[in-house]
Amino acid sequence: MGKVTIRDVAKHAGVSVASVSYVLNGIDKITEETKQKILNSIRELDYKPSITARCLSSGESKLIGICLPITEKGDIPGDLLENNPFFSEFISGIEFVTRNKGYDILISGFDRNMRYKDWIQSRRIDGLIILGVYPKTIFEEISSINIPIVLSDAYEEYASEFHRVMLNDELGGYMAARHLIDLGHKDIAFVSGSIKNSYINKNRYQGYKRALKEANIKLNKNLVYEEHVTFNGGYRIGMEMVKSRCEATAVFAAADIMAIGIMKSFLENGCRIPEDVSIIGFDDIKFAQYTVPGLTTVKQDIIMKGRVSAEMILSDLKNNQRTNHSVLLQPELIVRGSTASIK
Amino acid sequence: MGKVTIRDVAKHAGVSVASVSYVLNGIDKITEETKQKILNSIRELDYKPSITARCLSSGESKLIGICLPITEKGDIPGDLLENNPFFSEFISGIEFVTRNKGYDILISGFDRNMRYKDWIQSRRIDGLIILGVYPKTIFEEISSINIPIVLSDAYEEYASEFHRVMLNDELGGYMAARHLIDLGHKDIAFVSGSIKNSYINKNRYQGYKRALKEANIKLNKNLVYEEHVTFNGGYRIGMEMVKSRCEATAVFAAADIMAIGIMKSFLENGCRIPEDVSIIGFDDIKFAQYTVPGLTTVKQDIIMKGRVSAEMILSDLKNNQRTNHSVLLQPELIVRGSTASIK
DNA sequence: ATAATTAATTTAACCGTTTAACTTAAGCAA
DNA sequence: TTGCTTAAGTTAAACGGTTAAATTAATTAT
Numbered sequence A, B: 001m002g003k004v005t006i007r008d009v010a011k012h013a014g015v016s017v018a019s020v021s022y023v024l025n026g027i028d029k030i031t032e033e034t035k036q037k038i039l040n041s042i043r044e045l046d047y048k049p050s051i052t053a054r055c056l057s058s059g060e061s062k063l064i065g066i067c068l069p070i071t072e073k074g075d076i077p078g079d080l081l082e083n084n085p086f087f088s089e090f091i092s093g094i095e096f097v098t099r100n101k102g103y104d105i106l107i108s109g110f111d112r113n114m115r116y117k118d119w120i121q122s123r124r125i126d127g128l129i130i131l132g133v134y135p136k137t138i139f140e141e142i143s144s145i146n147i148p149i150v151l152s153d154a155y156e157e158y159a160s161e162f163h164r165v166m167l168n169d170e171l172g173g174y175m176a177a178r179h180l181i182d183l184g185h186k187d188i189a190f191v192s193g194s195i196k197n198s199y200i201n202k203n204r205y206q207g208y209k210r211a212l213k214e215a216n217i218k219l220n221k222n223l224v225y226e227e228h229v230t231f232n233g234g235y236r237i238g239m240e241m242v243k244s245r246c247e248a249t250a251v252f253a254a255a256d257i258m259a260i261g262i263m264k265s266f267l268e269n270g271c272r273i274p275e276d277v278s279i280i281g282f283d284d285i286k287f288a289q290y291t292v293p294g295l296t297t298v299k300q301d302i303i304m305k306g307r308v309s310a311e312m313i314l315s316d317l318k319n320n321q322r323t324n325h326s327v328l329l330q331p332e333l334i335v336r337g338s339t340a341s342i343k
Numbered sequence C: 001a002t003a004a005t006t007a008a009t010t011t012a013a014c015c016g017t018t019t020a021a022c023t024t025a026a027g028c029a030a
Numbered sequence D: 001t002t003g004c005t006t007a008a009g010t011t012a013a014a015c016g017g018t019t020a021a022a023t024t025a026a027t028t029a030t
Helices: A006-013 A017-024 A032-045 A051-058 A087-101 A115-123 A137-143 A169-182 A199-214 A231-243 A256-268 A302-319 B006-013 B017-024 B032-045 B051-058 B087-101 B115-123 B137-143 B169-182 B199-214 B231-243 B256-268 B302-319
Strands: A063-069 A104-110 A127-130 A149-152 A163-167 A188-192 A224-226 A250-253 A278-283 A296-299 A326-329 A332-334 B063-069 B104-110 B127-130 B149-152 B163-167 B188-192 B224-226 B250-253 B278-283 B296-299 B326-329 B332-334
Touching: A006 A017, A006 A032, A017 A032, A051 B051, A051 B115, A063 A087, A063 A115, A087 A104, A087 A302, A087 B087, A087 B104, A104 A115, A104 B087, A104 B104, A115 B051, A127 A302, A149 A302, A163 A169, A163 A302, A169 A188, A169 A199, A169 A250, A169 A278, A169 A296, A169 A332, A188 A199, A188 A231, A188 A256, A224 A231, A231 A256, A250 A256, A256 A278, A302 A326, B006 B017, B006 B032, B017 B032, B063 B087, B063 B115, B087 B104, B087 B302, B104 B115, B127 B302, B149 B302, B163 B169, B163 B302, B169 B188, B169 B199, B169 B250, B169 B278, B169 B296, B169 B332, B188 B199, B188 B231, B188 B256, B224 B231, B231 B256, B250 B256, B256 B278, B302 B326
Parallel strands: A063 A104, A063 A127, A127 A149, A149 A163, A163 A326, A188 A224, A188 A250, A250 A278, A278 A296, B063 B104, B063 B127, B127 B149, B149 B163, B163 B326, B188 B224, B188 B250, B250 B278, B278 B296
Antiparallel strands: A296 A332, B296 B332
16 A cells, blocks of 8 residues: 555556546546546555655655754754744744645754755755744855745845745834833833844834834833843843832833743732733733733734745745745734733 | 756766765765765765655655644634644654654644545655544554554554553652642642543543542542633633632642643632642643743653654664554653642 | 686666657548 | 548656666686
């Protein structure tokens, strides 16, 4: 079983392999009668065409590659999917689109040894989706790859030759700060990863500043914190705020995972949320619903990001061309219990 | 680029394709001199052998398939990876092992239409790892598949013809209950999914009962709750307990995700953890560290489960045989802040 | 010196498809 | 009847590797 080939079918049906191939591919060259004979043989022998052979012949692998960054900083070295809690949602989104189109997805770590290039070539990957943020040298590296490529969150100028799917991070930052301002807060801390090195953080920060300006609140640089975008990073910052008797009445953390770390350190120090301090996050990871109180946050629809990415790839593949589109998704404010009016 | 074949290399080096193939496969037949010539050409032309072609010729696809259940009950229909928070860890474990052995992993939903069988045949998957629990008819279905298969958490008698990787759930249940008993608790609730339909829950329940018996505590059936293994399932049970003024001083939830739901409903109702009630979970999902207080739990090493699964497959593949081993992993008690001595 | 052995390399068949090009037979017009 | 189209198949060459068998060259034994 599993070993029956197109020749077996042809022999069984008493026709040539070409005829079998033609009915398999819906090429209208075969009489209804012969066609039925062939379909019968296929059924009887439980024949399944080999995608491998098809790929060799057609040049298409029907494989979409997904590259994830391998971070050594993660809790578990080499842990691919858990480093960033929404990689798995992103992948689900991709899978949702590709599933019924005959494509499979292949996942690889994206390490500095550039093994991924071998991988793409040797597996003859049809399209590539790259998650996460990488140093700029990467763009030169991948520009020699001759398949449709989608980058997520690549704001850089020189990334414009690829497909891009992004979030309106500036607006998200604005919405978060605006929400806190509307609740009466004036001393609003901003917490994120490196603002210099990441356009994501930079844009969210811009949005934050715009909201402050609009409300005539002077930016207080002492309330801007940068740390690793991890639970522990947030926890450390929370501790620092508590110890330094930080005057902020509200905190905008540009990542839920950091917001949750901050919340934990606040709560452990007897600081009540939202009575003493409001916290808003960003992303709306699943766990944002599970905290006590629930985490108010700016949602980005990661599943949609995955779907859009896959659709851009599939569209290029279908039309047999390489285009480059940018899709900008819009954020959404999700209000839960962690924010409240200032006393 | 990406289009250079073994024939190009052969021509460039002035040898036959066979010679190139032999040095590629490390077959010791070629003079050092010729070998260097060939290696030079490979480098110069940036040649990468096509795995597809290799697969066709050798019959191996170097692909490991992973089947995940597609649950319609999940928050997001068709959301593959988020339904169960440790699928992604499991996959990371598998990927960790296969990464440097030249294997890639392919992920598919495991739906009742049995599309996965076509998938295995047409992709010529070399080995299969099945996650999650399925109705017993599945076992007949998959027994006709002629590749090494690993089942996770399949305790059923008729699953013994496959590789299995399991956790000592009974011991885990015992450890959880024992921990609470050691803290002085006597009224200990047990919360899980269906005990009848799942060996996992059944075994954890057995362990719980063994610990009670050992401590001469009479089993109180009123303290046994069954619900969906989701955050909301736990939340509903928590509400029910609060409303019915449940006499339990401690709760053992046989899944962290439920424990977290229970915690949330307790905390929202002014019930303090661990002062008023202790809670222990099971699994040690990542978020168990992030709750306030941190969730005491029985850890199962999911990454290890993934690694072991992959190793069983790879071992069979290497030795070109189909064996069937069972690996029983041991749980570990992780004490955090959600459990404390009874007042 | 010749035959036998061994080492290095090449030839060609094969893996399972697709598809361009070819064949055959039937249908139709003049 | 002859020639031209068209429909329905078939043949055979690709696709890019692997590998058994054949070939050639070099070495050793007799």
